[in-house]
Amino acid sequence: IPQIQIVSDFYDHPGFIESWKAVAKPLLTGRHDHILFSFHGLPESHVLQADHSGSHCLTHGDCCQGFKEKNSRCYRAQCLATAASIAKTIGIERQDYSIAFQSRLGKAKWLGPSVSETIARLASEGKKNLLVFCPSFVADCLETIEEIGEELNQEFLNMGGESLELVPSLNVDPAWV
Numbered sequence: 001i002p003q004i005q006i007v008s009d010f011y012d013h014p015g016f017i018e019s020w021k022a023v024a025k026p027l028l029t030g031r032h033d034h035i036l037f038s039f040h041g042l043p044e045s046h047v048l049q050a051d052h053s054g055s056h057c058l059t060h061g062d063c064c065q066g067f068k069e070k071n072s073r074c075y076r077a078q079c080l081a082t083a084a085s086i087a088k089t090i091g092i093e094r095q096d097y098s099i100a101f102q103s104r105l106g107k108a109k110w111l112g113p114s115v116s117e118t119i120a121r122l123a124s125e126g127k128k129n130l131l132v133f134c135p136s137f138v139a140d141c142l143e144t145i146e147e148i149g150e151e152l153n154q155e156f157l158n159m160g161g162e163s164l165e166l167v168p169s170l171n172v173d174p175a176w177v
Contacts, residue, residue, distance in 0.1 A: 011078040012082065023169075032165065033128060033130075039136045044109045047111065075111075129161070132164060132166050134169060140169040149166040
C-alpha cells in the first residue's frame with residue numbers, strides 16, 4: 001500500500017509556487033508593464049459562511065492582508081497570499097501587479113474587484129502589455145483559455161491595450177507533476 005499524504009490547502013506550498021515560477025519563466029522577458037493575478041471568484045456570501053468567527057471576513061478593506069487565526073481558512077486571504085508568494089518568487093514588486101476575480105454568475109455580490117474593472121483601470125493608467133496568471137486553476141479550461149485568453153484579451157485590446165498574454169496553467173508541466 002503506498003503511503004498517502006494529503007495536502008488540503010496548498011495556496012502557499014513551495015512546490016505550488018515554484019511550479020508557477022517554472023511555467024511563467026519563458027514569459028518573464030520584461031515586455032509586460034503589469035502583471036494581473038486573476039482568481040476564480042466566489043459570492044461574498046460563501047466567504048462569509050466560511051468565517052466561523054462571524055465577525056472577521058469582509059469587515060474592513062485589509063481583513064485579508066496577512067494571516068491570523070481568524071482568517072487562516074479565508075479563500076480571499078489565501079488568494080492574496082498566493083499572488084504575493086508568486087510575485088516574490090519571480091521578483092515582481094507589489095506596485096507592479098494587481099489582483100482580481102473572474103467567473104461571476106448571477107446577481108449576488110461577488111468578491112472584487114472583477115477582472116473587467118481591473119483591466120479598465122489598468123488601461124486608463126496607460127498599461128499596454130499585461131501578463132495574466134490564473135493560479136486558482138491548476139489546469140487550463142474554459143475559464144482560463146476562453147474567459148481570460150480570448151474574451152478578456154479582446155476587452156483589453158478594445159480599451160487601448162496592446163497585448164494580454166496568459167500564463168498557461170500548470171497542466172502537466174514537469175515542475176508541477
